[in-house]
Amino acid sequence: MSIRKLEIEENPPLSLLLLADPSREMVEDYTRRGVTYIAEILGNVIGVYVIVPLEHDTIELKNVAIDERLQGQGLGKLLVHHSIEEARGLGYQKIEVGTGNSSISQLALYQKCGFRIDSIEKDFFIKHYKEVIVENGIQCRDMVRLSQCLT
Structure with a gap:
């Protein structure tokens, strides 16, 4: 697998991005503001992530998605x-990520990668998403915010 920055003339892999975030409007917004990276195997896009600068020393990981057929293999x-x-490498001192209270495997993944829970934004998904999101039999209501110091 190789990982590279998406070229300016390339379109982000929307179908993959929508696996991790069902709001097309939000995905289009942060892919415009951030930098998209794609993972490829033999020229086929199988994964994606987006990072978006927040402040001079902080960046946010906004979306991580792997083709559903390849999930569970450690690629995420x-x-x-x-x-x-x-x-x-870009000189940021802190990286943040947010995920839903119902995103159990994502919460575990981020913590295994060194992120720690900072805060919870109650009713984030109720206020910002039109459709009800249910994962693992749990309604996604709250945004769990995690971060990691990079220095």
Whole structure:
């Protein structure tokens, strides 16, 4: 697998991005503001992540997605580690990520990659998403915010 920055003339892999975030409007917004990286195997896009600068020393990992047929093989973990190294290489001191209270495997993944829970934004998904999101039999209501110091 190779990971590279998406070229300016390339369109982000929307179908993959929508696996991790069902709001097309939000995905289009942060892909415009951030930098998209894609993972490829034999020229086929199988994964994606987006990082968006927040402040002069902080960047946010906004979306991590792997083709559903390849999930569970550790590829998402490789993308998260790649995003951390990219952020560090760009000189950021902190990387943040947010995920839903119902995103149990994502919460575990981020913590395994060194992120720690900072805060919870109650009713984030109720206020910002039109459709009800249910994962693992749990309604996604709250945004769990995690971060990692890069220095």
